[in-house]
Amino acid sequence: MTKKRTGVFVCHCGSNIAATVDVAAVAAAMAGEESVVCARDYVYMCSDPGQNSVIQAIKDNQLDSVVVSCCSPNLHEKTFRENAKAAGLNDFTCEIANIREQCSWVHKDRAKATAKAIRISLSAVKRVSRNLALEPIGIGVTRRVLVVGGGIAGIQASLDLANSGFEVVLVEKNATIGGHMIQLSETFPTLDCSQCILSPKMVEITRHPKITLMTSSEVQEVTGYVGNFRAKILKKATYVDPDKCKICDDCAKVCPVVVPNQYDLGISARRAIYIPFAQAIPASYTLDESSCLGLNPVVCGKCKDVCEAGAIDYDMQSRTVTEEIGAIVVATGFDLYSQDHLGEYGHLENAVDGLQFERMCSASGPTKGKVLRPSDHKEPKDVVFIQCVGSRDPARHCSYCSKICCMYTAKHARLYKHHVPDGRAYVFYIDIRSGGKGYEEFVQRTMEDDETLYLRGRVSKIYEDNGKIRVYGNDTLSGQNVEIEADMVVLALAMQPSAGTAEIAKTLKIGRDKDGFLQEAHPKLRPVESVTAGIFLAGAAQGPKDIPETVSQASAAAAKVVTLLSQPRLIRSPTVARVRSRLCTGCEMCVDACPYDAIHLENGKAVVNDVLCEGCGTCSATCVRAAIEVKNATPLQIQEMIGAVLSL
Amino acid sequence: MINLQELRTRARDLLTKGEVRAVVGYRRGSRGMAAEPVVITRPEEAAQLVWDPSCVHNLALYLVEDRKLLKHRRQTPDKPIAIVAKGCDARAIVVLLQENYFKREEVYILGVSCEETGVFSDQKLMRRFGVNSQALTDARFDGTDYVVTSAEGEQRCAAREVMAERCLECRQPFPKVNDVVLGEEKARTLEAPFAALGRFEQTANTQVARWDFWKRQFDRCIRCFACRSVCPMCYCEECIVDSITFTVAPDTTAEEKANRVRWIQRSATGSENIGYHMTRALHLAGRCIDCGECERVCPVHIPLRLLNTKLERDAREKFGYEPGASIEVASLVSSFRDDDPNDFIR
Numbered sequence: 006m007t008k009k010r011t012g013v014f015v016c017h018c019g020s021n022i023a024a025t026v027d028v029a030a031v032a033a034a035m036a037g038e039e040s041v042v043c044a045r046d047y048v049y050m051c052s053d054p055g056q057n058s059v060i061q062a063i064k065d066n067q068l069d070s071v072v073v074s075c076c077s078p079n080l081h082e083k084t085f086r087e088n089a090k091a092a093g094l095n096d097f098t099c100e101i102a103n104i105r106e107q108c109s110w111v112h113k114d115r116a117k118a119t120a121k122a123i124r125i126s127l128s129a130v131k132r133v134s135r136n137l138a139l140e141p142i143g144i145g146v147t148r149r150v151l152v153v154g155g156g157i158a159g160i161q162a163s164l165d166l167a168n169s170g171f172e173v174v175l176v177e178k179n180a181t182i183g184g185h186m187i188q189l190s191e192t193f194p195t196l197d198c199s200q201c202i203l204s205p206k207m208v209e210i211t212r213h214p215k216i217t218l219m220t221s222s223e224v225q226e227v228t229g230y231v232g233n234f235r236a237k238i239l240k241k242a243t244y245v246d247p248d249k250c251k252i253c254d255d256c257a258k259v260c261p262v263v264v265p266n267q268y269d270l271g272i273s274a275r276r277a278i279y280i281p282f283a284q285a286i287p288a289s290y291t292l293d294e295s296s297c298l299g300l301n302p303v304v305c306g307k308c309k310d311v312c313e314a315g316a317i318d319y320d321m322q323s324r325t326v327t328e329e330i331g332a333i334v335v336a337t338g339f340d341l342y343s344q345d346h347l348g349e350y351g352h353l354e355n356a357v358d359g360l361q362f363e364r365m366c367s368a369s370g371p372t373k374g375k376v377l378r379p380s381d382h383k384e385p386k387d388v389v390f391i392q393c394v395g396s397r398d399p400a401r402h403c404s405y406c407s408k409i410c411c412m413y414t415a416k417h418a419r420l421y422k423h424h425v426p427d428g429r430a431y432v433f434y435i436d437i438r439s440g441g442k443g444y445e446e447f448v449q450r451t452m453e454d455d456e457t458l459y460l461r462g463r464v465s466k467i468y469e470d471n472g473k474i475r476v477y478g479n480d481t482l483s484g485q486n487v488e489i490e491a492d493m494v495v496l497a498l499a500m501q502p503s504a505g506t507a508e509i510a511k512t513l514k515i516g517r518d519k520d521g522f523l524q525e526a527h528p529k530l531r532p533v534e535s536v537t538a539g540i541f542l543a544g545a546a547q548g549p550k551d552i553p554e555t556v557s558q559a560s561a562a563a564a565k566v567v568t569l570l571s572q573p574r575l576i577r578s579p580t581v582a583r584v585r586s587r588l589c590t591g592c593e594m595c596v597d598a599c600p601y602d603a604i605h606l607e608n609g610k611a612v613v614n615d616v617l618c619e620g621c622g623t624c625s626a627t628c629v630r631a632a633i634e635v636k637n638a639t640p641l642q643i644q645e646m647i648g649a650v651l652s653l
Numbered sequence: 654m655i656n657l658q659e660l661r662t663r664a665r666d667l668l669t670k671g672e673v674r675a676v677v678g679y680r681r682g683s684r685g686m687a688a689e690p691v692v693i694t695r696p697e698e699a700a701q702l703v704w705d706p707s708c709v710h711n712l713a714l715y716l717v718e719d720r721k722l723l724k725h726r727r728q729t730p731d732k733p734i735a736i737v738a739k740g741c742d743a744r745a746i747v748v749l750l751q752e753n754y755f756k757r758e759e760v761y762i763l764g765v766s767c768e769e770t771g772v773f774s775d776q777k778l779m780r781r782f783g784v785n786s787q788a789l790t791d792a793r794f795d796g797t798d799y800v801v802t803s804a805e806g807e808q809r810c811a812a813r814e815v816m817a818e819r820c821l822e823c824r825q826p827f828p829k830v831n832d833v834v835l836g837e838e839k840a841r842t843l844e845a846p847f848a849a850l851g852r853f854e855q856t857a858n859t860q861v862a863r864w865d866f867w868k869r870q871f872d873r874c875i876r877c878f879a880c881r882s883v884c885p886m887c888y889c890e891e892c893i894v895d896s897i898t899f900t901v902a903p904d905t906t907a908e909e910k911a912n913r914v915r916w917i918q919r920s921a922t923g924s925e926n927i928g929y930h931m932t933r934a935l936h937l938a939g940r941c942i943d944c945g946e947c948e949r950v951c952p953v954h955i956p957l958r959l960l961n962t963k964l965e966r967d968a969r970e971k972f973g974y975e976p977g978a979s980i981e982v983a984s985l986v987s988s989f990r991d992d993d994p995n996d997f998i999r
Contacts, residue, residue: 135912587902588891592752594987609753627987629936630889631914640914 009040009134012068013126014059014085016050016075018105023048025109027119031074034123040134042066051081056088063092070094070136072129074102074122095138097580097637102129128646135645136637139579144616146232147331148570151176153224153509156184157552158336158544158559160206165563166334167215171570174328175210176238177220178505181285182207184338188268188360190367190374192552193416194447200284200369207286220287223505225325227513228602230617231539232331232575242321244300245278247289249316252280256290256308256317264296266371270361272379273371278308278317282369292317332539332566333513335523336559337506339545342395342499346402350394353469354380356494359413366420376424378493380472385428385492388421389476390414391464392434395499403499405520408549410497411438415448417495418457430457431489433464433478441553460487467494500549514600515540523547533562541565580637581618582625584611588632595624595633604633654794655765655836657704660737663763663833665699667735673761674730677715678737679708685787690715704737704765706794707786709772709817711944712736713745713885720755721888735761739772741819743828744942744977745885750830751980752940754888764828766836770794770812771820771843774949778815782808813843819945819958822846830980847966853959868923870955871930876921880947880957881933886940894929895919930960938964939985942977 013035017023028046036044043066047055050073063071071094073085078101086096104122112118148171152163155177163173175182186192187207189199210216219240226237260276268281277297280290298305300319309317341358350356355378357365364370365377378385392414395402411434418430437459439445451457466477476489502521510517515535516524523546526534533541541562544555569575582595582604591609603617604624611624611633624633625640634640647653664676679688680701688707692715693699719734738746743764750757773792775785784803786792791802798809813821820826824846827838845851857863878895881887892898894917901910917928941961948957968974971994974985982988 587900588889590752590754590888590890592754592984594752594984597983597987598989600989606753631891631893640916641912644914644916 013044015046128649131645154336155182161559194443244292250289415451598627673735741944764831764834767826774817
């Protein structure tokens with residue numbers, strides 16, 4: 006091998022590195038290496054003068070490879086590879102030695118940290134000396150988007166994308182879009198009607214020529230890669246043709262089956278054939294297979310007999326549709342934490358959850374906007390609102406704050422007082438978290454204008470007593486024990502990822518965090534991207550958030566998709582796996598191990614699809630025959646890097 | 654006990670009808686009753702075949718040798734090769750099939766059930782009778798005891814006294830995957846699986862004690878590579894522990910030759926020996942089916958089974974994985990399950 010001419014550039018990162026590592030000593034040590042012809046340090050290598058000095062040094066010293074000892078390659082690998090390119094080198098002849106996150110930030114002893122920084126830098130010098138000049142892989146893009154979930158997040162993302170000129174396939178599991186937002190009565194902090202602000206957007210979804218809406222549908226399988234996904238979507242039979250249905254309600258009138266209406270969270274009942282609510286999109290009745298007597302005219306068939314439009318078809322079949330798309334937005338939303346987990350709170354007849362209370366307050370709800378307690382349908386005069394039910398309780402429930410409960414409890418208290426002006430509202434809280442435009446003022450108005458009594462403390466005991474609910478607690482501000490005889494209790498339950506989140510995460514191969522919410526690629530800098538390229542996150546599926554935040558994130562995700570799909574060709578990293586065919590015995594272990602389905606067998610030998618391969622190296626670690634390796638991270642390079650780190 | 658005549662008839666018929674190109678089996682060796690592996694290709698040779706407790710070898714190795722030879726000769730076989738396979742041999746064949754080393758239709762498995770016996774341990778024979786199988790003229794199992802015949806005459810002992818340790822602990826003495834099988838599938842409870850490993854862990858019950866133990870074992874390794882040569886799973890063309898196996902093809906460049914990765918040196922020194930044995934153990938994780946051949950052939954008596962069964966037990970306890978149980982499932986190290994005990998990945 007001809008002698009390498011490597012340059013090493015050691016960054017101080019202000020005092021981030023220089024305070025713990027003797028950067029000049031690192032540069033001096035590197036200068037002593039045989040292949041290193043130029044080594045220097047600088048206070049901010051990523052600054053404009055720093056970058057220019059790298060470019061100049063490459064030209065002046067006829068360098069053929071570059072090592073920058075600085076922060077994580079996640080941050081500035083791209084920067085310095087661009088510099089190498091600007092100086093006439095191939096991008097992939099530049100490697101980063103991470104002496105900040107992996108050295109200066111985690112050590113205190115200056116001498117030892119310096120010694121470690123030298124070894125890390127040396128291992129990068131060894132690695133770069135065997136790097137191949139690689140050319141990026143360009144791939145085409147399908148300019149269509151799949152949006153999973155038809156709540157406000159999915160609706161907003163779909164509209165933004167469709168209005169940007171991209172075709173959108175919006176998939177919703179339920180019979181209608183609208184999600185949880187359409188169930189709400191009024192929204193904080195303005196108290197405008199939720200249905201009134203959401204239904205125009207829902208109508209726009211059906212009218213938009215660029216949007217294909219698939220309700221009662223689920224994503225079953227997604228293959229492919231960024232820019233070129235293929236999704237299999239199961240469209241479940243609804244037994245009613247939405248184009249023919251006139252929403253006349255004749256069918257529901259004759260249906261003999263009565264079941265709880267999940268849209269009203271069980272407060273009201275519906276028939277087996279039903280429309281979730283008047284503004285449902287698509288505007289059509291739907292037949293619930295699980296409660297119908299059997300889709301069999303011999304058994305019942307009443308709905309079909311009365312349907313003048315001929316919209317009902319018992320023989321309708323579920324079918325699978327395949328869609329080619331370039332990007333995916335996941336907006337699968339949240340569910341309330343189940344009351345089953347709550348022990349003594351869980352089974353009180355007059356303890357309702359936040360969404361049930363919303364339905365009661367809603368003008369189109371089961372009580373036509375009257376607050377009535379479930380047991381006897383009387384107007385409750387004393388109502389206790391309990392915050393943080395299931396939230397902020399790492400020992401028994403969820404450790405996180407569900408973020409929206411402080412605000413919606415304040416809203417509930419106000420709505421209650423507006424419906425029952427002579428009623429008394431009490432709120433038990435731990436803290437009031439009202440960060441947000443107009444939020445703090447809203448809570449203050451709840452306390453002052455609407456005379457809600459806020460009690461700082463948790464409820465200690467709660468039980469049913471002679472038609473009332475006795476609530477014991479402690480007001481930690483006054484130090485007094487409190488006992489309230491309530492007619493009704495409203496629980497501000499924690500938000501948790503919706504029931505299908507684990508399934509969709511698995512289907513899409515995107516990660517989830519410790520609480521089961523979808524994992525963003527970076528908590529600060531890439532908050533709407535998933536860990537898998539081309540898949541984006543929106544709404545409460547990624548973490549608890551309110552409507553304004555959800556809408557912002559949905560629009561942000563849409564903007565990210567537009568950025569991605571507006572490129573003429575996508576660039577993929579060429580540091581992919583390569584098969585050493587001679588050694589491959591075709592055992593298929595790498596095929597099984599590859600998380601990206603990027604390897605298959607051809608004539609008994611493994612073959613890598615360069616476009617699918619992410620260069621993760623799982624195959625290389627799995628292969629006992631060392632017959633597969635990742636370009637620019639070959640076993641020889643790894644061995645020499647280990648040698649450098651161990652000073653062998 | 655299986656009917657030896659039936660085994661010979663089956664082998665002869667296969668060769669007579671031309672259904673297989675050869676039969677790998679055991680025949681009587683040159684000394685005493687000790688069996689040796691044989692490959693027969695003519696029907697009349699079938700009379701040489703034997704099946705008795707001295708048939709210790711894992712014949713699956715010869716399927717690997719056969720493959721290598723065919724590859725070298727650039728031949729594609731038109732007929733399968735038949736193999737006499739006891740429980741452990743059949744498990745080894747399952748792993749080879751799982752790894753696509755050959756196709757199922759390319760091998761004809763003439764299964765023989767060990768039933769309630771197993772094979773001898775020569776060391777145990779020496780200890781019990783002062784002779785090994787080469788000095789025996791006959792051995793049979795009468796249902797409870799072994800009856801062995803040597804110059805001393807007929808002697809008896811309980812099966813477990815002379816049976817190989819891995820046979821005492823055998824998880825599956827019946828070749829489940831087979832084309833034809835002789836003998837019955839019988840339940841046996843001589844010793845629990847991993848009993849020897851458990852005893853070792855009780856004796857050497859600290860990390861320090863175990864490290865001392867293994868250092869002592871590996872220190873005396875002479876790196877003859879007998880364990881690797883006898884192992885049917887060690888079929889890689891290029892072995893990282895041993896630079897003489899590096900393959901050189903017409904397209905191998907001088908730079909490639911110079912840049913070969915030498916993870917482990919060939920010298921038989923302490924650290925290199927540990928590197929060798931640890932690498933081999935890890936490469937056998939989820940693949941070793943405990944035929945115990947590595948330990949049997951070791952000239953310096955390194956108890957390699959302890960190392961291999963440790964990984965096997967981990968695989969069973971942590972991932973419910975049994976090497977050699979099924980051709981269809983993905984290998985241990987190449988598969989991921991959603992209920993993986995580690996939560997670092999979701």
